């Protein structure tokens with residue numbers, strides 16, 4: 001009896017010893033555990049805090065209405081859904097958001113599909129260049145389109161310099177200048193490249209043998225498109241649809257710039273005003289609604305993808321479709337594609353640039369041109385220094401680089417680490433937990449996430465200091481928001497390399513760190529560069545995520561441009577946006593040069 | 606000395622089948638052992654456990670008197686410290702390092718001086734005909750060259766044990782032949798123990814000094830190649846080794862043929878479940894002059910030999926012969942079974958020994 005007991009104890013000890021030495025020889029496990037702890041706090045805590053905020057009484061309301069600070073209450077849920085102001089803060093914005101999203105998505109989808117078909121499959125003039133040029137709007141911050149629109153169509157309703165059309169003597173009507181129409185159009189023009197990319201890649205993946213088979217049965221090009229290609233694009237169409245809706249719902253800049261003058265509120269702008277008025281309970285409720293919509297769209301997307309699985313064409317040979325001859329339609333379609341490029345990409349650039357170069361809008365005489373708004377010398381009717389001399393712009397530029405730069409470096413490294421832990425610890429709880437949790441932020445729109453961080457880090461909790469008003473908070477929130485993309489690419493990069501190169505090192509006597517430094521890191525160099533530059537690009541144009549977290553001194557270029565607009569300094573705002581555009585374009589060029597990767601594949605997410 | 610000893614080794618990946626099932630075996634020092642078996646039988650897993658890339662669920666692995674792993678004492682030696690050479694099916698050359706860097710990596714880990722590294726590199730370069738490739742990257746080499754670099758990289762640290770996982774399966778047939786003789790020469794000149802995984806029985810027969818036939822996570826038989834071929838312990842081993850495959854005659858289904866064989870081999874028919882007849886042990890003679898008559902179904906010339914498909918009472922058999930067939934397709938011939946190549950297996954599929 002006694003012996004059997006002691007052997008059992010002994011064998012327990014032995015198996016523990018094996019487990020321990022396995023752990024020590026495999027620091028992967030340790031890395032995994034550390035990642036789990038960090039991510040749990042950064043991802044789950046904000047979500048918990050926002051749920052708790054939505055049902056607990058704030059200190060302010062506790063003082064006003066009696067009751068205890070933090071007490072359970074339905075007050076905010078009622079306020080959003082049933083109170084007398086619910087119309088104003090929730091129901092009308094919801095209706096507006098849905099309307100705008102519907103039209104914007106419809107236009108973006110149509111444009112994307114038509115242009116992708118033209119560029120990938122026809123002999124339209126300049127198709128080689130269009131493939132790249134049509135993606136440019138995607139690289140511009142979303143307020144570029146909106147401010148360009150405003151610069152063009154603004155009327156006397158709001159202060160600041162005249163709109164361009166107005167200075168020619170044409171007064172654009174309100175419905176053209178502000179509200180749903182311009183918001184829908186601007187969003188559509190900002191987001192159609194996304195549809196264009198996805199459709200192009202889907203068209204490239206369709207096995208052309210499917211089409212060739214049809215043509216041996218005598219099908220003409222038109223019939224092939226109607227009967228084969230378009231039906232095969234249905235799953236892509238559904239994905240594009242849902243993802244574009246999700247994006248438009250989360251967009252802040254466009255409705256803020258073009259909706260505010262007409263008092264046209266969307267959910268995103270309504271959330272923002274609640275933040276500004278410190279109504280954290282309402283903020284939480286609206287943020288939850290936005291997230292729920294996001295989750296719902298994602299679930300539908302997953303369901304659609306699964307349902308249409310049988311449409312997935314396997315094993316395309318990568319042979320390019322012969323471009324079809326367009327005949328008499330060649331000129332009109334070419335014209336159409338280039339006009340879209342002009343309106344969506346070149347147009348905003350020209351308008352923004354012109355507005356910063358002309359002292360008075362609409363006056364095209366030579367003497368009216370100059371660098372006044374850039375250098376700050378002889379600025380008419382403005383008490384502001386120029387872009388090059390403005391302390392705000394310089395601070396914002398520094399902050400933008402600092403924040404987007406550090407966030408993207410952290411994000412890139414974190415993404416690869418997560419990839420490493422997930423791929424090297426297959427079948428463990430850690431692996432699946434890391435995979436799931438790093439994906440969670442994807443479900444929350446940036447605005448909702450920022451709201452959560454705002455409430456989480458407003459005061460210090462335990463060992464974590466109050467970060468509100470600090471640069472680190474902005475970096476942190478950016479890292480976490482971009483994590484889904486970073487970890488996804490990290491996982492796929494690690495999958496591609498496989499365990500063998502490392503195992504070969506192990507056999508030859510290389511320890512863990514040696515393997516990481518001499519084998520893994522060099523192999524993942526280009527993956528790492530991509531994993532850093534992509535979030536950097538997104539971070540440079542990020543607005544909705546940071547707009548409610550910035551404080552004076554931590555402004556970014558994007559938020560600074562909004563401040564300028566708020567004060568009516570349109571030219572300074574435009575110049576700031578141009579700077580962002582240029583930085584982003586240069587980053588994209590570096591990315592292309594360094595990694596020789598296709599921009600399209602990278603931005604597709 | 607430095608033999609490899611596996612004791613009651615078990616590895617289960619969590620599926621319903623066990624990858625390596627209570628394996629106990631000794632691979633003696635200096636042998637060229639081939640682990641032979643069908644896909645999924647646990648060859649790679651066994652090799653990876655010896656290398657330390659996979660930890661067994663229980664059991665022991667010993668190299669000489671050094672304990673690599675023991676679930677009894679909880680000992681576990683890291684791969685890095687086992688001083689063995691492992692070659693992967695995919696070679697796993699590091700694409701970001703030149704041939705030189707790849708090969709001396711192991712020496713770097715041992716903190717060798719640059720003279721020592723240079724000296725060893727030159728030796729290996731000569732041994733594997735890698736002159737002129739020093740500064741090339743793996744992607745600039747042909748498959749055969751890559752493989753030689755992988756071999757050189759593994760041998761640079763003079764391991765006392767070489768583990769090779771289907772190293773030849775990515776090569777075309779002529780290169781494979783060349784590399785086979787290269788490996789054989791290598792084994793003779795270095796004299797260390799080699800464990801070589803393959804599912805190609807020809808490769809195993811030609812290379813190995815010992816073949817271990819694996820099935821379902823167990824080693825069914827370990828023996829010299831000809832011993833495996835001539836005296837298979839089980840039906841599985843008999844079927845797996847030899848090409849064309851051994852003819853299997855089930856005593857229930859093919860009664861007439863079974864009766865003929867049991868008479869010929871002078872064995873009690875009821876104790877036998879299957880007879881096995883090697884294709885080269887069947888000889889064709891004139892009609893009615895053999896043990897039994899057969900119809901020729903197919904005649905396939907392979908160049909040196911003929912593979913002939915026979916039909917005896919609706920059972921198809923293959924024979925292989927270097928003589929020109931004495932009759933044409935669909936004609937009837939007599940057949941003689943030579944007893945050296947005829948085996949009988951009991952209901953447990955074990956071979957019944959002749960007295």
Ligand SMILES: Nc1ncnc2c1ncn2[C@@H]1O[C@H](COP(=O)(O)OP(=O)(O)OP(=O)(O)O)[C@@H](O)[C@H]1O
Nearest residue numbers: 618622623624643644645646647648649650651804
């Ligand atoms: N990492 C793993 N996770 C789960 N199951 C595994 C793993 N590696 C191997 N197996 C399973 O263990 C069994 C033995 O696999 P192993 O790779 O050793 O086979 P093998 O004999 O090398 O086959 P092959 O000739 O195809 O290479 C198989 O059933 C396989 O599916």
Ligand SMILES: [Mg+2]
Nearest residue numbers: 648649650770
């Ligand atoms: Mg294998």
